[in-house]
Amino acid sequence: MGGSLPLEDSLFWTLITSSYLHTDALHLIVNCLLLMQIMPMVECDLGRSRTFALYTLAGVSGSLASVLAGETYFLGASGGLSGLVGAGIVIGWKAHHTFGYSLLLRNAAWAAPNLALSFLIPGEVSSADHPGGFIGGMLWTTWFLSRDPLVSLLHKPLAEICCRATLICLALGSFHGLLRVSQAVYHPEISEAVARDPGSGTARQDRANAYHRQGDIAAALVDLAEALRLNPSNPDINAQRGSMLCGQNRYEECIADLNIAIANGIDNADIRNERAWALVELGRPRKALPDAERSLELRADYLPALDTRGHIWEALGQKAKAIADYRAVLSRNPDVQESQEGLNRLLPLPSQ
Structure with a gap:
């Protein structure tokens, strides 16, 4: 395909x-x-x-x-x-x-x-x-x-080149297809999800989740697109796809899906933080700030949102606020690399 x-x-x-x-x-x-x-x-x-x-x-x-x-x-x-x-x-x-x-x-x-x-x-x-x-x-x-x-x-x-290229591509496609089949055999939830009800958007969502767990994001996104076609009024699908698209750095598409989800009442810390991060990556920190604040309002101890807000403050030139957020993240989890890198940018190590 x-x-x-x-x-x-x-x-x-x-x-x-x-x-x-x-x-x-x-x-x-x-x-x-x-x-x-x-x-x-x-x-x-x-x-x-x-x-x-x-x-x-x-x-x-x-x-x-x-x-x-x-x-x-x-x-x-x-x-x-x-x-x-x-x-x-x-x-x-x-x-x-x-x-x-x-x-x-x-x-x-x-x-x-x-x-x-x-x-x-x-x-x-x-x-x-x-x-x-x-x-x-x-x-x-x-x-x-x-x-x-x-x-x-x-x-x-x-x-001759076209013929050889076609044969090689068909062989690669067949091999990849066999991997998909073996994946369904060893992870029956993938095949069973849609086999239960091929025309169900929920079944497509279930299979998309299974593909996502196996790391096959392309297959998961195809199933979510089909799920939306079958059930266009389900904002859960938009939320799920928006999250996956954000993970693939497809931020404009991510924001479009998350906008639909939020407009239809799906409002949680994860979705708000994902939209905030997508806006930061697109160079729109002022638009991202309300989402980061809303994420922390919904879940005060949510470290990803604290880190996102730190990046927003940094982009807006609010150095003290950014340092405070980065330090708050690292005080609870010193292994968060993004916060450590942000702190290093704002507080460079003294030269030896």
């Missing part, structure tokens, strides 16, 4: 493997039928090696476009297929004969509804994968049909 979350979790192979994964049998069958219709027409002009390279590179172009657009996760061959459609349009445009114009019009008729669906149904259809693959396909085809001597020299090695 491709998307910004897998890539942030260093699953780079998803840029390629997402084109070979589908949501269900119908999705796979429809894409295979489209592939059987479009690929032979492109292959007649480009040849087998350039067509395969084009399909792979267009798929990667679509995946990168989706990641840059901030899409959390996606799957399907839309990028590669859209690239082939774009290739058909370029081939038809350059042919300058009746068959060429017919090919252009036919591919344009396929392209129009696909690109329209990307923007009309953004929640169900990737709004970036289709146009990204389409543009990538057109650009690569323009180069393949050019008189650049490098084309004849490099198209076969390029196809």
Whole structure:
């Protein structure tokens, strides 16, 4: 499965493997039928090696476009297929004969509804994968049909690189999938959580918690996104996801989720402190101060909030108040590294 979350979790192979994964049998069958219709027409002009390279590179172009657009996760061959459609349009445009114009019009008729669906149904259809693959396909085809001597020299090695890269990425994806399966076998709460009720947002939350305990944050965030889709009015899910996003240093997204949770009555020391820390990291200490104060009001002995407030005072130039908070933290727990580092910044050791 491709998307910004897998890539942030260093699953780079998803840029390629997402084109070979589908949501269900119908999705796979429809894409295979489209592939059987479009690929032979492109292959007649480009040849087998350039067509395969084009399909792979267009798929990667679509995946990168989706990641840059901030899409959390996606799957399907839309990028590669859209690239082939774009290739058909370029081939038809350059042919300058009746068959060429017919090919252009036919591919344009396929392209129009696909690109329209990307923007009309953004929640169900990737709004970036289709146009990204389409543009990538057109650009690569323009180069393949050019008189650049490098084309004849490099198209076969390029196809071989694409083939090897695809096989390696599929192998890595399969291995990672087997690790996920073994994780579910050795930690049955992961598989049992959703097996009890696949359509339940609560079950998705339970599995997200299980993934979180195993350190698989990307999988946990995917489940929480699905839980919100199934139960959009549950602020507990926003609170849970906001906390995970904060731990991943995705502070803007974290704040957005925590804002929803707090606005819907979830008000505790942890959430207030997490939002305060996110605001500090984004350079907004004045906005963070009320949250840190509220966190300490809810739980006076909460050391993370004391440390956060120390950082806020430091950012605001209130040196004495920052030192007092850092010292209060260290007096109760001398192992808090952030407070010790803050104190060292404000009270540098005397030179020997």
